[in-house]
Amino acid sequence: MAKPDVRDEAFLREVDDEYRRSQFVGFWQRYGRMLAIGIVVFLVALAAFLFWRQDRARRAGETGERFNLALTQVEAGNFTGASAVFADLAKSGTPGYRALAQLMQAATAVQSGDIPKGLTIYRAISADTAIAKPFRDLATIKATRLEYDTxxxxxxxxxxxxxxxxxxxxxxxxxxxxxxxxxxxxxxxxxxxxxxxxxxxxxxxxxxxxxxxxxxxxxxxxxxxxxxxxxxxxxxxx
Incomplete structure (x- = not known):
């Protein structure tokens, strides 16, 4: 039985390598630009997401510190200073802190004697469907207790x-x-x-x-x- 010629095997390997190389070059020429753009878009999106998550955590931490500071002012009887912080957080805070700030804003108004203002805020919270239900329920109960006699x-x-x-x-x-x-x-x-x-x-x-x-x-x-x-x-x- 004749042995395969080593030169034939080498030639076949070269042909096969050249064929694969030409396929790769053709693929890259056809799809390389799109693939490169896709990779860049993915990396940019990933970087944007990581930045957003880090920035969100940072802002939530800052909001929490301001909220706690306002609570300390309430405990000290400084309702005016606390109300100003709660009013700002009610506009610019994260969703959860916005609702909490509104509730505290209403509570400080009531504690300082401005019941109409507190009642107005409670009613607004209760009617705002964008706020989570537990917060709206609490506002409804608070408002009802305030105006119960009327x-x-x-x-x-x-x-x-x-x-x-x-x-x-x-x-x-x-x-x-x-x-x-x-x-x-x-x-x-x-x-x-x-x-x-x-x-x-x-x-x-x-x-x-x-x-x-x-x-x-x-x-x-x-x-x-x-x-x-x-x-x-x-x-x-x-």
Whole structure:
């Protein structure tokens, strides 16, 4: 059997290398410019993203420092200085800090005696759908408490209906205001269950639970006996 000629193998390798080289050159001539532009665009986009992320973190840190400084001013009783910082952050801060700054701006206005200004800010926060729901809910509760005595009971009940449900973060506060509004409308049968629910809710603040218990008893319902009765009935059912 004849052995393959070494010179033929070398020639074939040269032909194959030259063919691959010509393919590469052709590919580069056709797509090289586009590929180079794509790489440059990717690197520029990556650099821009990294810069944006670093700048965002830096600005968030600066905003946090200013916010904490304003809180310190509030604790020191310097409501004027704190209000100026909160007002600025409410316009230029990051979304979360903007909402917090607006809430604090309203709170400092109320603490300094300017209740109409604080109420106006709370209403604006509550109506701003661009703000996260927890902030808007807090603003709604705060505004309702501020103007509670001037609102029609039916308005209070309707406004606080979404929050007067056990399990809602604002249940205790909303249910108490709703229950009192029901009493103003001479609906003790609707108010009593709300007060009992507050007493049963272990997440309710102790002060609100105590007031709710007193109101429930005044309406002829003992929340403690209801809880015991309910527990006993559950045990018998088993």
């Amino acid at each position: 609102l029609a009971p039916a308005t209070v009940i309707e406004r606080l209906k979404p929050y007067s449900v056990p399990g809602d973060p604002w249940f205790a506060v909303a249910a108490e205001m709703t229950g009192i509004a029901e009493l103003k409308l001479n609906h003790p049968d609707r108010a009593a269950p709300l007060f009992v629910a507050i007493v049963r809710d272990q997440q309710s603040p102790p002060s609100i639970r105590n007031r709710a218990a007193q109101l429930a008893i005044a309406l002829g319902t003992d929340p403690a006996s209801l809880i015991v009765s309910r527990t006993s009935t559950s045990g018998l059912a088993k």
